[in-house]
Amino acid sequence: MEKECKTMKKIVVAGRNDSGKSTLIGEIYRGLKAKEFQPLAVGSGIQDEKPYLLKGIDSTYLTIAPPKPGEDVVQDIDRVVRNAVNQIVEKNRLIQHARKALEELNKVRSVMELGHLSQRDIPRTAVLPDVVLIEAVGINDGYKSKETRDLGDILVTIVPANIKSEILMEPTNTLLDDADIIVITKIDETPKSIATTNIKLLHRIYPLKPIIPVVATDGVHMELVIEEIIKRLNEPIRLLEMHMQREDLPKNN
Numbered sequence: 001m002e003k004e005c006k007t008m009k010k011i012v013v014a015g016r017n018d019s020g021k022s023t024l025i026g027e028i029y030r031g032l033k034a035k036e037f038q039p040l041a042v043g044s045g046i047q048d049e050k051p052y053l054l055k056g057i058d059s060t061y062l063t064i065a066p067p068k069p070g071e072d073v074v075q076d077i078d079r080v081v082r083n084a085v086n087q088i089v090e091k092n093r094l095i096q097h098a099r100k101a102l103e104e105l106n107k108v109r110s111v112m113e114l115g116h117l118s119q120r121d122i123p124r125t126a127v128l129p130d131v132v133l134i135e136a137v138g139i140n141d142g143y144k145s146k147e148t149r150d151l152g153d154i155l156v157t158i159v160p161a162n163i164k165s166e167i168l169m170e171p172t173n174t175l176l177d178d179a180d181i182i183v184i185t186k187i188d189e190t191p192k193s194i195a196t197t198n199i200k201l202l203h204r205i206y207p208l209k210p211i212i213p214v215v216a217t218d219g220v221h222m223e224l225v226i227e228e229i230i231k232r233l234n235e236p237i238r239l240l241e242m243h244m245q246r247e248d249l250p251k252n253n
């Protein structure tokens with residue numbers, strides 16, 4: 001079990017307050033599930049739960065882990081994930097016990113010439129998650145949380161289309177500088193000139209990054225986000241390199 005948790009890739013979704021992180025996580029969950037992944041969603045506060053459920057995240061795969069005050073992400077995410085996985089394992093064990101018990105009961109009923117009771121009312125066992133989606137706490141003043149950057153294998157940073165351009169131009173915007181994918185939300189409710197200015201600016205600062213405008217509430221353009229995420233989930237060498245860097249192992253060059 002320990003090993004499985006460690007090898008599960010972590011996708012971190014960061015961004016300002018109210019920028020659409022939970023809504024996007026709900027969409028990513030759906031998109032990955034449609035591609036045969038089983039994500040586990042980790043929210044950072046109770047406000048995240050409702051958007052997750054609205055997007056159809058199964059409560060089996062939903063857990064809320066608030067960080068300590070003043071922090072943007074939980075420090076011991078591995079423990080949170082392990083607990084969530086253990087709960088699913090435990091539930092599966094109970095379900096399997098219930099099935100066996102019912103089989104035994106049906107043997108007795110058969111001897112007594114009573115009808116069989118159906119297994120239908122016992123839930124199916126749940127598959128274990130194979131990828132983790134983590135929501136960081138929304139930061140008010142920018143994109144500078146180093147802890148958040150360090151947490152994940154894939155960093156998805158959200159910028160609401162109506163953001164003030166000055167914020168994008170601030171130095172040490174770690175969460176933008178290091179984002180694997182930048183997602184622009186709320187393009188539907190932002191005046192076009194403002195959205196266009198911000199998107200152009202981001203393209204100029206980050207010419208090599210995927211920068212994807214979406215309407216997170218309606219799932220518009222989400223397939224582009226999912227495609228970029230899956231590309232990265234399937235890049236074992238790159239992820240290996242990231243782990244090596246993190247553990248300060250010698251590099252090749």
Ligand SMILES: Nc1nc2c(ncn2[C@@H]2O[C@H](COP(=O)(O)OP(=O)(O)OP(=O)(O)O)[C@@H](O)[C@H]2O)c(=O)[nH]1
Pocket residue numbers: 015016017018019020021022023024047048051137138185186187188189214215216217218
């Ligand atoms: N019109 C529009 N509304 C959006 C979009 N994305 C999110 N919203 C709305 O914005 C509000 C905040 O969305 P959340 O997903 O809860 O944002 P969040 O970043 O998780 O918020 P916190 O966790 O509280 O920081 C909700 O009312 C969403 O329905 C979008 O692309 N377009």
Ligand SMILES: [Mg+2]
Pocket residue numbers: 021022023047048135
């Ligand atoms: Mg949220």
